Each structure stands twice: as structure tokens, then as C-alpha cells.
Amino acid sequence: MDTYLPDRTAASASATKQLDIVPPEGQPAEHVQSSVGCPQDADLPACDSVESQPAAASPADLQDPAKAPDGLAKAGAPRKRSRRKKPAAVEKETSGFAIEAPPTEPCLKRPRRKQKANVRLSDYVVGHVQATTDMQIPTTYKLARASKFWPRWRAAMLAELQSLKDHMTWRLVPRKDTKKTKVITCRWVFAVKKDERGRIKRFKARLVIHGFKQQLGINYTETYAPVIRFETIRAAIYYAIQRGWLVLQYDVKTAFLYGDLDELIFMEQPPGFQIDGPSMVCRLLKSLYGLKQSPNIWNKTLHAKLLAMGLVRLDSDYGLYALKKDGEVTLLLTV
Template sequence: MDLEFNALIHNNTWRLVDRTPDMNVVRCKWVFRTKRKADGTVERHKARLVPKGFTQVAGQDFFETFRPIVKPTTVRLLLSLAVSWGWTIRQLDVHNAFLNGNLSETVYMRQPPGYEDKARTDFVCSLQRSLYGLKQAPRAWFDRLRAFLVSVGFSPSNTDVYLFIYSRDSVCLYLLVYVDDILVMGSDATRVRRLLTDLASEFKIRDMGAPSFFLGIETVSRDGGLFLSQQRYMQDILTRAGMVDCKSMATPIPVSRPVPDSVAPYADPMQYRSHLGTLQHLTVTHPDLSFAVNRICQHMHSPTTEHWAMLKRVLGYVKGTLHFGLFIRLSSSLVVHAFSDSDWAGDPNDRKFTSGFAVFLGGNLISWSWQKQRTVARSSTEADLSAS
């Protein structure tokens, strides 16, 4: 706590001002977290001062909000290029990233619990920098990072604004942003090191070397390629669901028609939605789960006992595929191949169809999706045409 508080003071995060009756003063608290490595061992313990953003007033304390999250397809595409072309890849961690954001709004916060100024206990903090917990904090951090990257020659991508591209003198550098985690890769190792030096001069960063654990995904070098695994995350899912010792299933979903709607509703819909949320992130490296997760997600608004049984079957499949992952191999060809398919009138309840696609870059799968369509196809040809 002392280290975090001293960092906040050193960063001029706030200044104490007199409290007035018209102020909306945001409360705050200390949050403690244990950071773990890819193998689950403890890396460090961290304390963080977090404002209670739910007490902010829209239009007064904040306006625009968003989170800088690069698309998974972008990550897989660039990793495929990096492996195929032998690029240098570095993973960076920005220390207290949100503290680097400058607030354009006026936000008042109570003094940190346990660190109140005894001479001015009735004063409040007028925030100069953003903090974790503020609704506009991710935007403020990203605005500053983007301004810096543009100043050193990077340009944001037109298709993914959280991807920045540097292309000069036959040198290509790519920088991907996922909140406060950054991946840097490029064709010139010297230029990559120079970029890390520039970033270190502006922000407090930690060079973690070649990526090993990024976005909850373990990255393992194997046979000249990269194996992306979420084994630890899968074990956490099973633990959370109380199914660590469940029976393994060979398939994620039975090859049968969807269950009818006229069955008993499930008693705890929030539990159903919570487990579905964890499974959706698992599809980042598990295309084999995409269809099953899409099907059970269609019933989040009113799950039944049969839908819960389907979800438990998916969890049983997760138990049997803990060692599965996505392998990105060295590919001599970078030709794009796309495949699509659909099931005509696959849902007997509303006669709508589900379509899906898979996109390969050379021999690497980089994008996939399954989606239930909103319209009814009058023939299998029309369904296939809509899917493509």
C-alpha cells in the first residue's frame, strides 16, 4: 500500500482542495490482488487504490468511455506473420498504466483510506490523472499512448484502432494494445529495441521478453512455431463451476436437434450467464467450442434445465481437452483461404439457420465464427449463399 500511495503522490495524481456542497465526491477503496505466472505460481502481491466509478455522474464526472482491446483475430494474424517471417516479438507491461492518462473532466475523490492528511481531513482530492476504477480511465490512458505513438511515426490501423503500424525504409513495426498489456513485433530487431527505449522514456514499462503469458493465454515456442494454450484458464473455469472431477466428454454438444422451449426454467439464470461468459473467452484459442458456445448463448435470456445440461456437457468437453490449444506454425504460403457452411432450418422452433466460417492464412487458422441468422432461408442454397 505504501508503494502504491507513494507512486500516486510522485505522479501528481491529485491535489487537495476545499470541499464545497455542490461537489460530487467519488468514494474509493484499496483493492488487493495476487499476480500469478503462467504456471499458477505467485509472481507478486499488489495493492491498488480504486475509485468507486459507479458513484460518478454521467455528463458531469465523465463523458465518453471505452476499453482499448485489440481484436483476437488481429493478434492471431500478426503472430502468424511473425512466425512465418521470423520477426522479433516482445511483450511489455506498463506499470500503473492508467495513471499516465490526463483527465479532461473535473473529478473529486475522497482521500485514500488510511492515508488522510491529518491537518486537512475535510479536504478532497481533485484528480489530475486517471485511476483504475474511473469510467474514463481507459480512454484517458489510450489517448496519451496514441498521441505518443503518432509522434514517433506510428499510424493507427483503419480496421483495428488498437493496432499501430510503423512502415518506413523497408522496416515494419506493429504494436498491439490490450488495456495495459502491449505486444510489439517487427522485421528489424534494432528498431524494436529503439522503440522500447522510446517507450521507456515516456512511460514506466517492463520488458517481459518474448511473450509467454498474454491475455490469459500461455504462449509456448514449439517446433518452430507458437502453441497458444489456455489450460490454466480452463482449470479455473472447471473449479469455478465445481466440475474439476467431472466426467470428460468426447464432443462439446450432442448431434441432435435443439431442445424445445417448453421445459422447466433453470432456477439460477445468473449462474448460467456467468459460466457462458467464461466460455466465450475460451473460444479465442478453441475454434472447436465456437458452435456449441454459440448455441447455448442463444438461450441466455431464459435458460431452462435442458440448456443447463447442455452447458455442463460443454464443461465436460473442456475437462477432456485441457491440453488442446491453437498452434501457429511457420508457413511458406500466405494465401488467404476461407470456408463457410450453414445448416438449413437448423432450429425446428423458428426454422432459422446457423452459419459459420473459418479463415486460414497459409496453414494457420486466424479467424472463425458461428452465428444464428435473423432470417429464414427458403432453401439450402439460399442458406449457403447467406453464409458465404
């Protein structure tokens, strides 16, 4: 079986004839001489002599544009594509539009978890006790008088007045004896004391002077009172547990009423319990709740009493006192 193989020489010759001669830049096309453009007929004379014709370029020279002939270098190099410029009118029309970013979805916040009440508050017994014993604590004397518990509030106020009278907290003087000294007002503060089950134990009422109306240097000077450190309390409890000490707790009732007052202070009579009308005012003799110097006076009074009993205040903490007697050590923490 015969197979037909095309002649490579004939194909390459025909392809070479079809190549266009590309003239170098700045040189007209008629000055370009190439062996490709010469006719191959035998009747016509040769175009040039062999010496005038350029030497054949090697494959290495063809790869190097500097060594390759002008025509082949231009023909073998890839042509640069020239982009067609847009008309000026089209550029103006298209360049005026701003490219907008795609719309983003709004960021939704995560829903907060539901707030649930404490499990301890779900006790119906505790809720029932609180509902039956809960009451509105009056803030003024008029509200206490309008309350349904007025008899009990009045009994608490009378008990407070009797305690103030027993301590000789003040004495009544005519208003004209104040000698233009500012008379400070006072108010009643009410509270309810409950037991561990939430039931009302007793009603409390306390007479408090408006200490914010005091003036520095006129009716008070020093207000500092040392306070025991919490580390001292923890250390004392630790040693008491380790060594088996006896721990007792004491509460001084109406502690501020034990201190003598040095400054000259006048106070209005308690609301609802005025004697001889508004013409009489109270000249304070003892420190009262609400005065700025009451903590300082109470600390000085307590310190003097404890020193008289033989206790010694430690330098590490002014709220800690110690007594060593008959081989026993007694610690007293003032809170």
C-alpha cells in the same frame, strides 16, 4: 359281407317333416300353404292342384332370397339372435362404475454418474504447494490490517501511494472548496502475484475509485475505447512465425495514471492514509482506476504518443499500428 347304407330319400323326407313353417311377417300362420304340411296318405284327397302349388325352387333360387319361396327363404336364411336386454335397474347399477386404468409403475430417473475430479488435481505436490501458499485475500482495509500478512500489505499500499504521488494524480484541497460537488469514495483492492509453481511472488495493492457513483454529463461524458480484434492478433502471430519476425511484449505499469483528466472530480482520501483528517479531499488531476472515462483517456494519450513516434494506425483495426523505416516493418498491437 353286407353293408347297410341308409336311404337318403327317407332321411331327407323325415327331416323335411320336422321343419317348422315360418310364416311371413304380417301374415297369419293359417294362410301359409306349403307342400311340406300336406299329408302324404293315399286315402285323403290332395291339398291343392299342381297348378296352385308353387314351382320347385332351383338351387340358384334358394341362394337368392328374392327368388326363393317365402317359406324356404325364411327357413334357409340365418336367424338373428336377439339379445336379452338387461333390466333398467341392472343397467343403472353397472353403468355408474368408472373403469380405472391399471396402476402404472413410477418412472425412476437414471442415476447420475459420479463426478470425479480432474486427474491433474491428484498431484500431491501441487496440492501441497497450494495448501501451503493459499491465503485469504482481504477485501477491505480493516481485514488487511487484521491479517497476519499486514506488514506486507502495508508495504504494498505505501508503494501504490508513492506511484500515485510520482504521477501527481491528485492534490489535497479543503472540503469547503468542493462547492457542493459530490465527493466520491474509494477503496483498496488487494491481490497476490504468484510464480509458475504457485509460490507467492509479491503482494499488490491498488487504489480504486467508486466509478459507479459518477453521473453522466457532470463528471464524465465519453467512455468508448477501441479494442483490438482477436483475428488481428492471430494474423500477426502467423506472419511472425512464417517470416521469422522478432516478437516482443511490453507492459505499461499504472497505464491509466498517464492520462490527464478534464472533468472536475473530488475523491475522499485513501482509507488508512488520511492527511489532516476528513477536512481535506483529493482533487483528481489524472485518470484513476475505476473511473468510467479512464479507458478513453488512456487510448487518446497512447494514440497521441504513437503518432508522435511516426507510427500509423490502420483503418482495418484501430488497435494495430504500423511503422515502415529503412525497409523494415514494425507492427504494434495495443491490447
